[in-house]
Amino acid sequence: MLKPLIGLIGIGLISGCVATASEVNASPQAATITNPNAQTHAELQQAIASLLGVSSVVISDSAFTQYSQEVIERAQHKDANGLLIMGRSTEIPDAIQLLTQGDKCLLQHVQSGNTANLSQVRCKLEDAQ
Secondary structure, three states: OHHHHHHHHHHHHHHHHHHHHHHHOOOOEEEEEOOOOHHHHHHHHHHHHHHHOOOOOOOOOOOOOOOOEEEEOOOOOEOOOOOEOOOOOOOOOEEEEEEEEOOEEEEEEOOOOOEEEEOOOOEEEOOOO
16 A cells, blocks of 8 residues: 555656746746836846947837837938938848746847846736737
8 A cells, every 4th residue: 555655656746846847948938027227227238239249229218118029220320410321221120029937037139049148127928918
């Protein structure tokens, strides 16, 4: 009678480990920021610049608060008087997505798949629209 009970306990422990492992390996999901402030805004700008390989980017204060994805375009060229220089830009804008995986928030450059972990940003699953 004792051997079947030990077998059932072992099966329960193994299935518990499998569930935990699948939670850890859960795929990232679209998210929005829950704690927008100056510190998180600066971290987002720095992480995006790093992902794009540029020195700095400008994003709105409300970036990632309603939607998980933002589009980043290169600044338009201006002349010495501050007027836009006419011309056609053929560059495709970059898409950046905020994701959550477990209790982590991260940014992903959609085109390359590269990611950056965020330490100050807190996020939640994006609301279905």
